[in-house]
Amino acid sequence: MGAKAKRKRAADSMIPKMTPKLAVGLTIVTVIVLFAVIGPFLLPDPRGISDHLLEAPSAQHWLGTTRTGEDVLAQLATACRGSLIVGVIVGLLAVVLSSFFGIVGAYIGGLADDLFSLFSNVMLVIPGLPLVIIISSYLPYKSVWLVAVVLAITSWAGSARVLRSYTLSVRSRDYVLASRVAGEKPWRILAVEILPNLLPILASQIMQAIISAILGEAGLAFLGLGATDSLTWGTMLYYAQNGLALKQGAWWWFIPPGLCLALFGAALALINFSVDEIINPKLKAATKSELKRWKLEEKAGKAKSDKQFGTAASAPKLGGTEIMTEHAMNAAVPQYEQNPVLEVDDFCVEYRAEETVKAVNHVSLKLGRGEVLGLAGESGCGKSTLAYGINRLLKPPAVITSGRVVFNSREGYPIDVRALEGKDLRAFRWEKISMVFQGAMNSLNPVKKIKDQLGDVFVTHRPEMDRKARLDKCGELLERVGVPRDRLNAYPHELSGGMRQRVMIAMAMALDPQVMIMDEPTTALDVVVQREILREITRLKNDFGFAVIFITHDLPLLLEISDRIAVMRHGQILEMNDAMSLYTNPQNEYTAKLLSSFPSLTGDRGDFIRQGNVVSESTEVSR
Amino acid sequence: MTTMQMKDVVKEYTLRNGLKTSTLFAVNHVSFSLESGKTVGLVGQSGSGKSTIAKMLLGLEKPTKGAILIDGKPIGHSREERQWFNKNVQMVFQDPYASLNPYHTVEHHIARPLKIHHPDLSKEEIHKRVVDLLDRVRLSPGEEFASRLPGELSGGQRQRVAIARALAPEPSILIADEPVSALDVSIRLGVLNLIAQLQRDENLGILYITHDMATARYFSDEIMVMRKGEIVEHGPADDIILHPQHEYTKTLIGAAPDPERRLKELKRIG
Secondary structure, X not given: OOHHHXXXXXXXXXXXXXXXXXXXXXXXXXXXXXXXXXXXXXXXXOOOOOOOOOOOOOOOOOOXXXXXXXXXXXXXXXXXXXXXXXXXXXXXXXXXXXXXHHHHHHHHOHHHHHHHHHHHHHHHOOOHHHHHHHHHHHOOOOOHHHHHHHHHHOXXXXXXXXXXXXXXXXXXXXXXXXXXXXXXXXXXXXXXXXXXXXXXXXXXXXXXXXXXXXXXXXXXXXXXXXXXXXXXXXXXXXXXXXXXXXXXXXXXXXXXXXXXXXXXXXHHHHHHHHHHHHHOHHHOOOOHHHHHHHHHHHHXXXXXXXXXXXXXXXXXXXXXXXXXXXXXXXXXXXXXXHOEEEEEEEEXXXXXXXXXXXXXXXXXXXXXXXXXXXXXXXXXXXXXXXXXXXXXXOOOOEEEEEEEEEEEOOOOOEEEHHHOOHHHHHHHHHHOEEEEOXXXXXOOOOOOOHXXXXXXXXXXXXXXXXXXXXXXXXXXXXXXXXXXXXXXXOOHHHOOHHHHHHHHHHHHHOOOOOEEXXXXXXOOOOHHHHHHHHHHHHHHHHHHOOEEEEEEOOHHHHXXXXXXXXXXXXXXXXXXXXXXXXXXXXOOHHHHHHHHOOOOOOXXXXXXXXXXXOOOHHHOOOO | OOEEEEEEEEEEEEEEEOOEEEEEEEEEEEEEEEEOOOEEEEEOOOOOOHHHHHHHHOOOOOOOEEEEEEOOEEOOOOHHHHXXXXXXEEEEOOOOOOOOOOXXXXXXXXXXXXXXXXXXXXXXXXXXXXXXXXXXXXXXXXXXXXXXXXXXXXXXXXHHHHHHHHHOOOOOEEEEEOOOOOOOHHHHHHHHHHHHHHHHHHOOEEEEEEOOHHHHHHHOOEEEEEEOOEEEEEEEHHHHHHOXXXXXXXXXXXXXXXXXHHHHHHHHHO
């Protein structure tokens, strides 16, 4: 592949995908630009006076005439040109200024950054309009350039701040550090490593600068402060206003320039949406028809599964009784078969991206009361999707295409989780199944005290509780997870990572749920803190009897804490067995491979080879 | 044969809290040496100062006190000396999703250090070396991988590119800061084995920074245990893991998941 093609592909990710919004925006911009470029050559002199005064549109004057008999269409073409020129000049000047002060300052850092951002902040508060009024009172003649420069120097500062914050984030990325380690020169790091990644945001800033420049110029011109002898949308509106066009009903005089202004602004804003989607891909939204179709598919899938397994009402119930006592259990049949708290059958989830991805593929499992089920697998194997799906937390483009989820509440009635809607669904989550999320320690709200965040659970689910009872309950919860009660008044940043994780667990336990889903609850923690949290979870589980689905990629950890382990790959459960059988006698090749990926701490080195021959390429699992 | 030494190094950071200032000893009187062909494991909790040591060894941060010597000489300030230093000491970063520039191809990442440190090479020679390096980190065919973008590679493949980039200047010391902890478990050993293989080929001195005691044991000749900026224990790998002396080392080892332990417990109960 040639160097050119490579560069093209590298740039591809920076070019927005064609969407209806982008298409409409581009079309409008193209039409207006073409009109501005070609129009003035084809149309009569915009200043040419005739004796057709203030005439409505006719075959001779398509957009009518002004009070002095000038052709409005001809004026409009020249005004388009004038406005666009001002917009582009100001847009470019503003972006050059904001790039210099924003990007360069942020990249150098230290004193330069302080000074540059101080300067930007001072410029930010200088108001453009009074400045121009002052300048115009001193200068009898104002060129377009002067107006453009004034608009530029009063408009760059805001975007300098945006660019600065982006540069600060890109600058601290590892690839920039890697270039420094390689010995790259500073200017090259800035130009080759940092700048390309700022292109989308730069494009968006240019567009914004152009819009605000055109609007700003129109505002000035409308007040009669525009460039002398210029003709722009703003001056057209100014003359129309002076000529009492509105009063005389001469709509053809002021509507065309006003419309152009509005259309052009809207078109650039539409293009900007598409650029924003590159900067932040999450903004890409599914269309309404897609959402509708997915919902129907989900319903159809549910109907089919209901037929297959019977609805929840006819779900296998244990004689409609409460929890079975240990004595009543048949020792030969495992507890999770006899008295499951959660049953999942034939569960499928698909992601409807450009290609449909089967994230969870015909998964069935049973979770026993008070059992710890480990869900092991590598990134992208569908373990989190499965957990979120069980709790009905998936959002489009995720679609549950089939399956049944039955929750057997300890009060002795089954709940068809997939049939829940609205209020019932909200009540079900957290009351019956609660979750501790991935990176949970960062999911606390930094500006709310611990007691308020814990209290929120009760405000939502136990509205009848009064303030005092709530506070008591929150304190009790904290003590339960080993956090002193006086931490109720602390803010999250005043707690260590381990403490925050404990608070999250307390929150998940608040409503005495029967199942807790823990999604990598200790991955972000240190080994020592992780150990403490694991002990805490085990203790709480023994005390309160909830079942746990523990999701992680750390198989040794699961082996220590789980009763049973399910190994997932490509959306399927490859092997499910009790922890020790899985460890000592793995049935699936992949399980064996995962197990051998962790050299034992105290045993021999397993697959790890430092001396001798290299391990064959099969070590890398093909994807 | 290259030796890199840290001699009694202290790194202080001044923390500002309103008008009050306090001093944080990120690294406190640390001395050790790295030698060609040997691996030193540096283990400890996050915030213990491991990454600060890496940054100082790479010259990205300056020590407050103490000296960093390479073959007995301090690192110079002139452009040539810096260049020579950058050529000799390279790094593999933790997160291959962050350490490759999404805008540039694999070839760019490996060709740049080659161009910087071998300015006399022609374009064709550089391309040939890029492909060679890719083949050596087992991204074959290298010709095809060279033109890919990081976004088109898996985590393990990205980390191999990062390793190739670090090897491009032909360094003698490699600093590997948690090189596999961001990767999927099933490919971790493959990447570590690759680094070990390359170490033997190139006679690299490696500083292996990790929080995983098990891989530290098998990957390193020596292990240093770090806590709050100080090295609390330093010795041969097996000694540290199997017969830890310091309380903190024992805590770390006790905290690491070990299924064997549960197996024993279950056997005892059963």
